[in-house]
Amino acid sequence: MNALVLSALSMDEEHGDAALEAVETRLRERGYDVDTVDVAAARVAPCTGCGRCGLKTPGRCVVKDDMQGIFRRIVASDVLVLATPVRFGSYCAELKKVIDRFQPLMAPIYAVRNGEMHFRGRYALPALLGVGLVREAGEGGSGGAEADAFRFLIGRLAVNLDVAHAAAAFVGGDERLARAELDRTVDAIAREAS
């Protein structure tokens, strides 16, 4: 099984390396071949919203940069991990720049999903695991309100991409953010992905 980790954890100089190592270790312990892309170092331009991947060159992004390879690695993986410092309850900008380019993964035909209007999926996409790096634990060690917002966001991305299995977990410098939660979440997503 393959896990692709799109990581912006390097944007947190203090805790990012340890957080990424924790995620990679847990995935390897569960039998995954782990492929990690440091999105902050990747050559990825922001999406210009040109729309060509819709009807001009259906399914193909015309921007020739590292996203071409990232698309191939996404559709070949069993689990896609989006790992990021949580900024204002969201992905940090370096990871969002990559996510903004996901449009070619969807077809320019609309569907009603969850009672909402969305693009139809183009690929059978991997299970989705969001890993948020938060600085301080909130009530109950959960990571607080921003973590709750990030969890909601990962669920929303799953609906957008028509991904059946998605979950979020949190790591941080605060010991109250139990690594057990990360273990449980990786276990759950591994079960679902298999």
Place this chain on the structure above:
Amino acid sequence: MNVLVIDGSRRAKSNTGVISRDLAARLAAAGLTVDLWRVPKWDAAPTELDVALAKLAACDAVVLVAPVYLDELPAVTQRLLESLHERRAELNGHAPLFYSVAHSGFPEPIQRRAELASMRFFAEQMGWPWQGGVGFGGTSPIDGRPLEEAGMFSRQLRKCLPSVVADVAAGRPFSPDTMARCDKSPFPVPLRLVVWVVNAGTRKTVRTESLELEDRVYGGQAPGGG
């Protein structure tokens, strides 16, 4: 009252630009001094942030208008907020009122909820008074046209922006009524009919131009294993 309206999109002919310009004009007509400024490019020089900080230091209120990309702010706008947060000490405690406007092509309010929450977290972490956020759905058909030329597709915006302006001009938070009235579907028909009509137009283009919409150019499998 000095208001800084931030156009949170770098897309050419963007609907965000249309809404920002319309809102700025309405605020000016209401007697406010308005500065309209566009979010910098991803690779903009650091001096662009100096410009932003100077504008923020000179304003009493900020209205951030942004599109929704996959439920959240575009990366360039997220980056601006992160950069401002890193340099917030340079504002020496100046705390403008912060309002936000999120819009997207999808009609359901839930598709804008995460972005509006992020703007609230930003305001709180900047120490700026959060004045609320409003959402608008179904904006794609505006297609870069001035609101008055976009007919029924801009009706919801034209109907609700006066309430937005009234709240900003009074320096009060968006009222629950303003927030509830803005984010309603502009389509007066059931969602499945909207989807059918839009897809019919797309399929006509596909037939005319002999396109293969389902191509999977990056490999992989079709949804459902087909």
